[in-house]
Amino acid sequence: MRNFDLTPLYRASIGFDRLADVMDRTLSADVAAPTYPPYNIEKTGEDAYRISIAVAGFGADDLNVEVRDGSVIVSARKADEDETRTYLHRGIATRAFERKFTLADHVRVDGASHLDGMLHIDLVREIPEALKPRRIEIAKTATKIEKLDA
Numbered sequence: 001m002r003n004f005d006l007t008p009l010y011r012a013s014i015g016f017d018r019l020a021d022v023m024d025r026t027l028s029a030d031v032a033a034p035t036y037p038p039y040n041i042e043k044t045g046e047d048a049y050r051i052s053i054a055v056a057g058f059g060a061d062d063l064n065v066e067v068r069d070g071s072v073i074v075s076a077r078k079a080d081e082d083e084t085r086t087y088l089h090r091g092i093a094t095r096a097f098e099r100k101f102t103l104a105d106h107v108r109v110d111g112a113s114h115l116d117g118m119l120h121i122d123l124v125r126e127i128p129e130a131l132k133p134r135r136i137e138i139a140k141t142a143t144k145i146e147k148l149d150a
Contacts, residue, residue: 022102034097036093036095036097037053037054037055037093037097037099038053038054039051039052039053039054039099040052041101044122047124047125047126047127048110048122048123048124048125049107049122049123049124049125050120050121050122050123051072051074051101051120051121051123052118052119052120052121053074053099053118053119053121054117054118055076055114055117055118055119056092056117057078057092057093057094057117058076058078058094058119059114060114061079062076062077062078062079063075063076063114063119064076064077065109065112065119065121067103067108067109070102070103071100071101071102071103072100072101072103072109072121072123073098073099073100073101074097074098074099074100074101074119074121075096075097075098075099076096076097077096078094078095078096103123104125106125106126106127106128106131107123107124107125107126108123108124108126109121109122109123110122110123110124
């Protein structure tokens, strides 16, 4: 894998630290990253997304969804099981896990639901009014621009 030096980005820009950190984290991620549990990320609308995670064997009380530092962190820990059970084959994994999804600016978690062994996390992008395009009226007469005394 190639190593990218992001130093020029830091030298030539201001305020892109988070973007550079995300790129650095993504590019240096371990190739053998955990694949458990499987998940989907889908776009459900113009500014809406959904993360669906297969959490078979976990109840809603075993799952935790948290938003911290611009990321959604999903973790699960199964309560201690009854030791009187004897499994001949155990194919449903209920091992503890933690998954982290980095959110873009202005994306927030709208809600989460647990249904039929799937955890669904709904996300919505809300662009602040100040960042939305707006039309500027052009004055038809010349006006004097006064300096503000600071």
